[in-house]
Amino acid sequence: MSTNAITRLRPALVAALVLLTGCVSQSVKHVNATKAVHAEREIPQAELLDVNIAVFDPGYTEPVEEDSGIFPQVRKAEAGFIPYRLRETLQSTGHWGPVRVVPSPNTSSELTITGRIIESTGRDLEIAVRAVDASGRVWLDKSYRETAASLSYSDADPSQIDPFQDLxxxxxxxxxxxxxxxxxxxxxxxxxxxxxxxxxDLAPDAFAGYLGKNKERYRVRGLPADSDPNVQRINAIRDRDYRLVDALDQHYYLFGEQIQAPYDEWRAASYQEAKNLEKVRKESLARMAAGAVGVVAGIYGAGQASNSAQAAAAYTGVVGGGYLFKTGLDKGAEKKLHIEALKELGESLSSDLKPRVIELDGKTVTLSGSAEAQYQEWRELLRKIYTNETGFEPASAAPPASSPEKDQ
Incomplete structure (x- = not known):
């Protein structure tokens, strides 16, 4: 082929190279490279913040597209499992008070963590995490991403560390x-x-005067006396609230423990399927790109042929390129088979998600998809308990001893 012909074919060749380059992805894979910092001394009890981790947003909306790689049954499970893993990590460091998983954020938490799943496969996990303390101060508002190492799913790895523990x-x-x-x-x-x-939250007329607020930030404007009957009643009710929160946390703990094995199996299979999908995608794109170049070169060669032999050779290039392009499409069809395999794996996990029922102070709470609604109902019950125990509306409670200054 003449230099002139090659020059004219250069755009097609460049396009093919760009296509091939785009299908190559690199990722850093390591095992437990980042260690959690543990406390080296005992922290004063008054400085140990309680942490509530709300069940994560699963990160999808209905309806879910079939080839999206998102399986609702799995995502719903992960929305509870990821907070459980974070709970275990924080609790083990010794820097915090009780760390609990709860159905939704609430006003009684000293530090609240919320999150959303952005991507989750056996190979990659990306989550958005936000942490806000009781004053409204934002501690974290960022995304975290981790790629699992293949060793994490190897039987030869005795550590049994979560593949995404670094995150x-x-x-x-x-x-x-x-x-x-x-x-x-x-x-x-x-x-x-x-x-x-x-x-x-329970008795706004009795306690609102002690809180200062500027936009989304709170501050202490005054403190009621420890001997104040309202304070004693609130402490007693808060203890009951902690009992329910502890029960909810225990549910999520047991849930995490019970699905650990089947979830690990799903992630291992998902990791392999993700690798297969990537391999098929690369092969498909490579064949389609090579086929396209072959077809372009063959057509151009046929147009430049000066005899029948050259024309026949060019025609062969067109046929060969067309065949490569077709096999690339076939590889794309094979990709759908792997997606179906992932879907079946995801559906198989849903059988492990069973609701639980607990009894607390004579009230039945169903811990399932409606756990958040059940907790809100419980908070309403606490307000009624306060009203019944005081015998009057909180509005008649005494104001702070000193008149608080006006918020700026």
């Missing part, structure tokens, strides 16, 4: 960095504000 460790270390930036007084104020916000 949880990074979240824990970032939270610790924020905690260390606060003074002892700020940490104690957060605990006080958590109590006041809980009290204000």
């Amino acid at each position: 949880y460790n990074r979240v824990a270390n970032d939270l610790l960095k924020q905690r260390k930036a606060l003074s002892s007084k700020q940490l104690r104020d957060i605990r006080t504000l958590a109590f006041l916000r809980f009290a204000d």
Whole structure:
């Protein structure tokens, strides 16, 4: 082929190279490279913040497209399992008070963590995490991504470390960095504000005067006396609330423990399927690109042929290129088979998701998809308990001893 012909074919060749380059992806794969920082000394009890981790947003909307790679049954399970894994990580560091998984954020938490699943396969996990304390101070609002190492799913690996433990460790270390930036007084104020916000939620007329608020930030404007009957009643009701929160946390803990084995099997299979999908995608694109170049070259060669032999050779190039392009399409069809395999794996996990029923103070709470609604109902019951125990509406409670200054 003449230099002139090659020059004219260059755009098609460049396009094919770009297509091939685009289908190559690189990822850094490692095992537990980031360690969670553990406490080296005992932290004063008054500075140990309680942490509530709300069940994550599963990160999809209905209807889910068939080839999206998202399986609702699995995502719903992961929305509870990922907070469970983060709970275990934070609790193990010794830097925090009780760490609990709850159905939804609530006003009684000293530090609330919420999250959303952006991507989750056996190979890749990406989540958005937001952490806000009782004062309204935002500690974290960022995304975390991790790619699992193939060794994580190998029988030869005796460590049994979660394939995405590095991600949880990074979240824990970032939270610790924020905690260390606060003074002892700020940490104690957060605990006080958590109590006041809980009290204000149940009895706003009695406790609103103790809270200052500027936009989304809260501050302590005054403190009721420890001997105040309302304070004693709120403490008693808060203890009951903790009992339900502990029961909810225990549910999510048991849930995490029970689905660990089948979920690990799903992730291992998903990891292999993801690798197969990537391999098929690369082969499909490569064959289609090579086939397209062959067809373009053959057509151009036929147009430039000066004899029948050259024309026949060019025609052969067109046929060969067309065949490669077709096999690329066939590889795309094979991809659908792997997607179906992932779908079946996802559906098989749903059988492990069973609702639980617990009894607390004579009230039945169903822990399932309606756990959030059940908790809201419980909070309404707590308000009624407060009203019944005081015998009057909270509006008649005494105001703070000193008149609080006006918020700026």
